[in-house]
Amino acid sequence: MNQAPGLHVPEPHLRPGDRPDFSDLAIPPAGIVPRPAIDSAPHDMRELAYALIRVLDDDGIAHGEWHPHLSPDRLIAGLRAMMLTRAYDSRMVRVQRQGKTSFYMKSTGEEAVAVAAAHALDRADMCFPTYRQQGLLIARDWPLVDMMNQVYSNSHDRLKGRQMPVFYSSREAGFFSISGNLGTQYSQAVGWAMAAASDSDPRIAAAWIGDGATAEGDFHYALTFASVYQAPVILNVVNNQWAISSYTGIAGSEQATFAARGLGFGIPALRVDGNDFLAVHAVTSWAAERARAGLGPTLIELFTYRAEGHSTSDDPSRYRPVAEAGEWPLGDPIARLKSHLIGLQAWSDERHTALEQALADEVRAAGKEAESFGTLQDSGGIPPETMFDDVYRDMPAHLVDQRRQAGL
């Protein structure tokens, strides 16, 4: 009888000091994956969970059935939102380093995940994001100043300083309140979609979760309920290959794709190049069409790479080769869409640089305005007694009492 050969603990191939190397990553060419009709039988679409849907090739040329054929204007709008997201992120990290707030999380390299989805969804569709989909708000033209006010917990922060930076909420923008507890929004999104279905409301829900957080129970609840009740929801898994310091193998990626998780529930599942704006747009549209047609949920794995640290509290050089991000073979979503647009002769290096500058100015102006309402360190703008509000709709006696005890 064989002996079990010890406990298997997945380990990334490379650690600090190693040369970045993605040569074992098989990347299929763009355009080869077929696009089934939205009402195809789920069991005929199983292979999509193991594929990688790509539209843009390495030269920025669009290929294949998933090509969404968006107008240059819409593409430029997408490019702009991704660039604005990046500009916003980089400023916010800078102000965090300056001590003006406690914490920040970038989405660098993953901007297409949120922005392309936002552009493919209807404005009224409801999003249940994680902390790394600030691109949704930006793509929905939500004011940067409002976002910054939240990051600063300043006097104009609509959340009254209650949440850590980047835990935005905007009912108006269809952006659900970010939770610090991983995964919880995923199963809530399905409940929202069930309610919408029960009202025959044409709006659908979309949810995002990180590769690491798929290990939480809520991921399973979401898939179960979405499948049982055929809820009109798009379940996105953002596989950026890292949790904090632990790589995606610790979340199960050694043995299967995350898209494949949908198969056990008969949920059509697509795996897509998450750095390809056109591909993300196309799969989101396809899933949204399915949901709106009453055909139920779709799972989308967005294969991408977390190009920077997990948050400002993290230092990825402690656990992976520093230069890895630059070598990521699926490239950068902004650079790829830019080169596509240039290929279409709808864009140029000059326009790109000018836009970059304009967006930096826009972010700077917003930053100034937001800082005029205070920052975390000098806030004082929010009346401290408000910390007792909103625990309940009406303040119960014991909180009135405690507020008094607090001298507030």
Added chain:
Amino acid sequence: MNQAPGLHVPEPHLRPGDRPDFSDLAIPPAGIVPRPAIDSAPHDMRELAYALIRVLDDDGIAHGEWHPHLSPDRLIAGLRAMMLTRAYDSRMVRVQRQGKTSFYMKSTGEEAVAVAAAHALDRADMCFPTYRQQGLLIARDWPLVDMMNQVYSNSHDRLKGRQMPVFYSSREAGFFSISGNLGTQYSQAVGWAMAAASDSDPRIAAAWIGDGATAEGDFHYALTFASVYQAPVILNVVNNQWAISSYTGIAGSEQATFAARGLGFGIPALRVDGNDFLAVHAVTSWAAERARAGLGPTLIELFTYRAEGHSTSDDPSRYRPVAEAGEWPLGDPIARLKSHLIGLQAWSDERHTALEQALADEVRAAGKEAESFGTLQDSGGIPPETMFDDVYRDMPAHLVDQRRQAGL
């Protein structure tokens, strides 16, 4: 734009008053499913999750690659354990009706699930069952009297009256303590298996869960951890098609098999006729070999039918056609193995009836002995002060105090 057509709520085809009808159930012939080598690549075995592995055909003849070719003696041992399980169940329901205990749960029609697995596993392998795998204990020749003592909470109950009936525990028999909280044992089993692997211990773990309980988070944790660490564990899903009153569609079976849940984790998954002793034995052996060879976990869906009520508290005639059980097309595991043995000329109706009688006598004798140690209603045999023991290894001061306050 289409409107979502209301909320989809799965509903069984038939309700009380309807004629039982399983004609829409596609049952493939016995023997057609190939048996891959245990070290086949998981992705080459995906179709097994959608198949139905059957060895015995409707006439009790064994077919195909999964035929385990067990000796008649071993088959008769299996038959005997299944019959004993049934005899035990029927007596215990009777004594519950007589008020001698509070509750009971039968496994009628599902005896092969536990018994064949027990016979395929090593005696030292560790089982993490649900309340419906009493057949494991019986197949491991655990004394009926000891089981009955537990059901009666009598003076010889090793669990000191602490647990509801059928929540057995036997370290010696490798049978983990049954929990009233569904699903929890499933993820614990994986931890046990991880520990065994880390010691290069040849023992493996096996866990069972009901179709209904797969919706709990623990099911997901188990699959995740089993996949990540390639734990030597067999993950059984007993799909008896009912939770309490809710049918398996509410657990997700409308859209996929339960075996398919393994695919998302790259866990090889087999779907088997749970009423076919030979098939259950064969798949369990295959999975055990894989685990022992360090090839990791296997998921097995055992397709069966809960022939009786959920428990003595349940009345299935309120939610399904009464006669359905008798029409279940995959038959009865005992009758099927009996007819197979008769076909092999290793068994006869006469021997069967004689064995039935002998087992009834054995159960009756055991029942007498157990009742001589008391029953729930007249117990008093367990010293009540023991109810303060075992909360911790050493009794803390506050419990000494409370025991005193209780006058015990």
Added chain:
Amino acid sequence: MPAMSMIEAINSAMDVLLTQDSSVMVFGQDVGYFGGVFRATEGLQHKHGKARVFDAPISEGGIVAAAIGMGAYGKRPVVEIQFADYIYPATDQLISEAARLRYRTAGEWWCPITVRSPYGGGIYGGQTHSQSPEGIFTHVAGLKTVIPSNPYDAKGLLISAMEDDDPVLFFEPKRLYNGPFDGHHDRPVSSWAGHPDAEVPAGHYRIPFGQARIAREGSDVTVLAYGTMVHVALAAAQETGIDAEVIDLRSLAPLDLDTIVASVHKTGRCMVVHEATRTCGFGAELAALVQEHCFFALEAPIERVTGWDTPYPHAFEWEYFPGPRRVGEALLRVMSV
């Protein structure tokens, strides 16, 4: 007015709101076609349709999560957790999400959900069908916790819960579903028929939260109780002849501290009774509050008569249950100081 058992009153509360308010949705394990393992939702699916009253997977976390999402949409979901012992898989959604959604968004989102669940012992349910976990949730800011002791209150409180814009845990004393129960488990069971608190209006009415009910006026000692223990306390008062003032809290959070404090100021003595384990149970909070607010009025230490700090043992449920004998002895002790 029809006489209703507690289970009928609970059913009626849901029926009334399903009829009046199209945003109400009722779901949980076995609550649809079958009508619930305790029959709380009997007939509701048939009457209101399966898109509004339906079965859910065995996934308490998923059930509460779905309810939160529906609440965000604009529904008023009412979910059943089949036994309070099975609420734990939903803890994260309850504590991290339901309780905090309004706060963390400064009121932009809120969570108008009701979580119904039978609690308590007395049906030989052993350690996983007998628990009283209220003290875990009363620790959590943002949740409301309500426990009725009779059919009239059950319906009025449940309607308030369903109409409340905050998340409410509604724990139902399962041993009271079909009749009042004073802890004398060896006496014949009684039914709600004829009981004054079983006169339940057929239509809509509310009992507001935060208003305790004086179940028995008295001058010797204040007994704080809720759910099944109200009946046990009343029996103990009668059997000992001690003129106890028995206060039925009805809602634990919010708590009617004024009524409690007024009573203890009157009686000078206080006792707390609950079925949950003692340490850090809700009785601890009550004792802490009473000594804070009534220190100079108290003539004796506040006693707690509770379940022991062990799981609920199947064979010894009556040794575990704080029945009228134990409550009576405690009354005598408190009076003897």
Added chain:
Amino acid sequence: MPAMSMIEAINSAMDVLLTQDSSVMVFGQDVGYFGGVFRATEGLQHKHGKARVFDAPISEGGIVAAAIGMGAYGKRPVVEIQFADYIYPATDQLISEAARLRYRTAGEWWCPITVRSPYGGGIYGGQTHSQSPEGIFTHVAGLKTVIPSNPYDAKGLLISAMEDDDPVLFFEPKRLYNGPFDGHHDRPVSSWAGHPDAEVPAGHYRIPFGQARIAREGSDVTVLAYGTMVHVALAAAQETGIDAEVIDLRSLAPLDLDTIVASVHKTGRCMVVHEATRTCGFGAELAALVQEHCFFALEAPIERVTGWDTPYPHAFEWEYFPGPRRVGEALLRVMSV
């Protein structure tokens, strides 16, 4: 003796037992190669191998479940929940399983697991990186709950936890990891270097559970505290000049009631300080016990100085945190009665 910070002492406890006892396994999110987000497991994987110290999926329920299974096998698993705020997905495994396994099997199985988790505020972590959930778990029979206040205790208590045959929740005051902290957030941070309780033996030693430490002897009033609040209470005593006896509970369950009762009998006054929300917090139990056991010795009501009954707000953590000013005012109030 080396001076160790609390995080180093915790690391050392695991290192010592990983070396001595081959059944010890350490796992959790980011604890392997990286060494933990607070560096508690730094170097342990490198030293003891990745089969004994490793990363786990983001699945607190799965982590605790796996630990329970390993414990049943014969291992002594030590798991980290990255923040106490994230323990809720593991509630069912902790309450229904870990806490009850020994009881429900009458000792046939048991659960020798340790669950380490940083708790408490003071690092601008907002409502999901600042919580103190100990009061939820101290309500559960079968669990032990331990909270150290300094490096020496942290190591000795953690070794006791790992060697204990029952499940232990080991909550680590994250604000004390790298230095003592008395709540004066606006003063320069100090380090453990030079602090007497940071003299930590390199090898194996234990501090038994259920033995409180008198952090400061005094005769005016007894202050019950644990974790960070011990330092706050000491500061408040010094700043008010009130001769408080500050008791560092060290283990909440089991609780050293004798030391508490003796102290209150001596001082005649009592105060409880914790960072957790007030209602049904562990302070409620302490107040209930003290009035039960010291009723006739008490000259003033027992005060509770705690976190408010709200989530921990990001921008107002210092208004939320019960710092030396609030504790000092309460001391003065208690003394003024």
